[in-house]
Amino acid sequence: MEEKxxxxxxxxxxxxxxxxKSAFIHRSWxxxxxxxxxYFEGRxxxxxxxxxxxxxxxxxxxRDFAEFVKKGVLEAGGVPYEFPVTSCGEILMRPTAxxxxxxxxxxxxxxxxxxxxxxxxxxxxxxxxTPSTVMGACSVDLPTIVVPGGPMLNGKYxxxxxxxxxxxxxxxxxxxxxxxxxxxxxxxxxxxxRSAGHCMTMxxxxxxxxxxxxxxxxxxxxxxxxxxDSRKKVMAQLSGRRIVEMVKxxxxxxxxxxxxxxxxxxxxxxxxxxxxxxxxxxLAIAGRVGVKLNLKEFDTLGSKIPLLVNLMxxxxxxxxxxxxxxxxxxxxxxxxxxxHHNVITVNGKSLVDNNDGAExxxxxxxxxxxxxxxxxxxxxxxxxxxxxxxxxxKPSAATPELMxxxxxxxxxxxxxxxxQTVDDPDLEIDENSVMVLKGVGPVGYPGMAEVGNMDLPExxxxxxxxxxxxxxxxxxxxxxFGTVVLHVSPxxxxxxxxxxxxxxxxxxxxxxxxxxxxxxxxxxxxxxKAEWVPPKPPVDRGYTSLYTRTVQQSHLxxxxxxxxxxxxxxxxxxxH
Ligand code: FES
Ligand code: MG
Numbered sequence: 001m002e003e004k005x006x007x008x009x010x011x012x013x014x015x016x017x018x019x020x021k022s023a024f025i026h027r028s029w030x031x032x033x034x035x036x037x038x039y040f041e042g043r044x045x046x047x048x049x050x051x052x053x054x055x056x057x058x059x060x061x062x063r064d065f066a067e068f069v070k071k072g073v074l075e076a077g078g079v080p081y082e083f084p085v086t087s088c089g090e091i092l093m094r095p096t097a098x099x100x101x102x103x104x105x106x107x108x109x110x111x112x113x114x115x116x117x118x119x120x121x122x123x124x125x126x127x128x129x130t131p132s133t134v135m136g137a138c139s140v141d142l143p144t145i146v147v148p149g150g151p152m153l154n155g156k157y158x159x160x161x162x163x164x165x166x167x168x169x170x171x172x173x174x175x176x177x178x179x180x181x182x183x184x185x186x187x188x189x190x191x192x193x194r195s196a197g198h199c200m201t202m203x204x205x206x207x208x209x210x211x212x213x214x215x216x217x218x219x220x221x222x223x224x225x226x227x228x229d230s231r232k233k234v235m236a237q238l239s240g241r242r243i244v245e246m247v248k249x250x251x252x253x254x255x256x257x258x259x260x261x262x263x264x265x266x267x268x269x270x271x272x273x274x275x276x277x278x279x280x281x282x283l284a285i286a287g288r289v290g291v292k293l294n295l296k297e298f299d300t301l302g303s304k305i306p307l308l309v310n311l312m313x314x315x316x317x318x319x320x321x322x323x324x325x326x327x328x329x330x331x332x333x334x335x336x337x338x339x340h341h342n343v344i345t346v347n348g349k350s351l352v353d354n355n356d357g358a359e360x361x362x363x364x365x366x367x368x369x370x371x372x373x374x375x376x377x378x379x380x381x382x383x384x385x386x387x388x389x390x391x392x393x394k395p396s397a398a399t400p401e402l403m404x405x406x407x408x409x410x411x412x413x414x415x416x417x418x419x420q421t422v423d424d425p426d427l428e429i430d431e432n433s434v435m436v437l438k439g440v441g442p443v444g445y446p447g448m449a450e451v452g453n454m455d456l457p458e459x460x461x462x463x464x465x466x467x468x469x470x471x472x473x474x475x476x477x478x479x480x481f482g483t484v485v486l487h488v489s490p491x492x493x494x495x496x497x498x499x500x501x502x503x504x505x506x507x508x509x510x511x512x513x514x515x516x517x518x519x520x521x522x523x524x525x526x527x528x529k530a531e532w533v534p535p536k537p538p539v540d541r542g543y544t545s546l547y548t549r550t551v552q553q554s555h556l557x558x559x560x561x562x563x564x565x566x567x568x569x570x571x572x573x574x575x576h
Pocket of ligand 2: 090127204450477478
């Protein structure tokens with residue numbers, strides 16, 4: 001790409017202003033870090049936005065990575081400054097990391113805009129750390145490149161692959177039916193997290209890494225490289241070199257994130273069997289960058305795409321196997337007939353050109369379009385009186401026989417009620433029932449927790465039942481599986497029809513026809529609605545209060561309404 005020579009760098013406003021006082025202030029204090037004078041003489045200033053945190057184990061190695069990015073930035077003539085932002089760790093944060101995605105995005109946006117930065121490198125890993133930082137970067141719109149932190153090495157337990165997350169959802173069954181002891185559990189815990197990195201299933205973190213690669217926000221091949229592989233460090237260094245060039249070319253994130261780039265990403269996500277969380281995060285990113293994208297498009301564009309990647313939870317392998325088989329470039333190359341060619345990525349070339357001819361080294365892990373692992377694997381979007389604005393299901397993780405089903409609802413009004421009663425031997429439930437959970441949407445939980453894949457009742461597990469239909473306004477972990485209808489919108493806590501379901505009502509699920517129907521007549525529903533009392537918000541101050549008052553429903557991406565859009569990278573007033 002052509003260099004735009006005359007454009008004044010943003011950072012010059014701080015480091016070479018006309019006013020000597022202003023220059024003194026901005027340069028003098030920075031010099032206490034031991035910086036030579038030429039650092040302030042017009043070299044592109046690159047912010048390395050780091051989601052490192054020891055409370056986010058999936059990102060705990062990113063301090064190291066930042067050093068490799070810095071090397072690359074310096075080699076290309078730029079000046080790197082690493083800074084921390086809120087790190088949303090999936091594992092420890094309560095009530096759910098998702099509550100804080102938007103907060104972290106605000107932190108990222110304001111930290112970038114307020115500082116003398118010309119280009120941005122985002123160091124991400126765990127589920128929410130990728131969308132939160134990308135959302136923030138979009139609202140500023142500077143040249144931006146993502147370095148995904150990489151998955152952990154394959155888990156291996158007693159000679160078998162053990163997938164992070166996916167194994168957790170099998171644990172209850174193993175303890176109840178397979179004699180799994182507490183000692184076995186500790187051994188399995190160690191085996192499933194044997195190196196630095198994020199979940200190595202095709203859970204949300206790997207899905208997000210594939211998302212940024214397919215959107216064109218990473219250098220080719222970045223997503224699948226394991227966190228501890230030396231090639232990941234090389235990727236970090238090359239990304240550091242490249243961002244300096246991107247600043248010279250003025251290759252802003254909005255030039256990469258076109259409507260076509262989003263459409264490509266939806267198709268690639270279907271082919272890799274990506275997480276349902278992809279939907280919410282991609283919608284939120286589109287909202288920030290000003291691209292019109294709606295929930296239905298995930299179905300119209302993605303649902304006919306076959307599954308090409310055999311990774312847990314939809315399949316049997318893990319990210320290290322995916323990397324060894326050639327990684328995402330193989331999938332993109334295989335999909336090229338389905339993809340837009342007129343998109344540009346961070347390296348200035350198109351997504352298809354970047355990956356043209358990528359060779360597959362293991363066809364048990366990455367299939368061809370001709371012989372896919374499953375036909376029509378993408379996310380299905382359902383509509384009906386139970387979900388006027390939509391609900392989603394991931395067919396590749398569901399039981400085919402349950403995709404059309406009629407059954408009686410067993411309702412849990414809250415997650416606490418579910419936890420207290422699910423294993424009660426007197427609970428009236430069988431394999432034809434439909435479990436319904438309320439109060440777990442964006443406003444209700446708050447933060448739309450990953451509790452939609454409710455554990456099955458003990459008495460069904462004992463009978464050998466592995467799956468029944470489950471419906472909620474929540475999300476599920478990208479590592480989970482089952483015939484689980486998620487993201488029901490509008491959610492129950494704002495008075496969606498889901499709030500009106502009673503145990504014993506008939507529910508009809510018809511995925512082939514994209515229908516979810518509560519078989520209760522209009523008059524009865526009106527009566528129930530008139531009697532409905534909205535739940536009291538669990539917290540009424542601070543960020544949580546701001547969140548519940550302003551969060552949008554899941555079919556719009558669950559962003560805060562006032563954060564949608566961007567405010568540009570314009571330099572604001574001086575502080576001094
Ligand atoms: Fe962080 Fe899965 S918990 S990636
Ligand atoms: Mg998760």
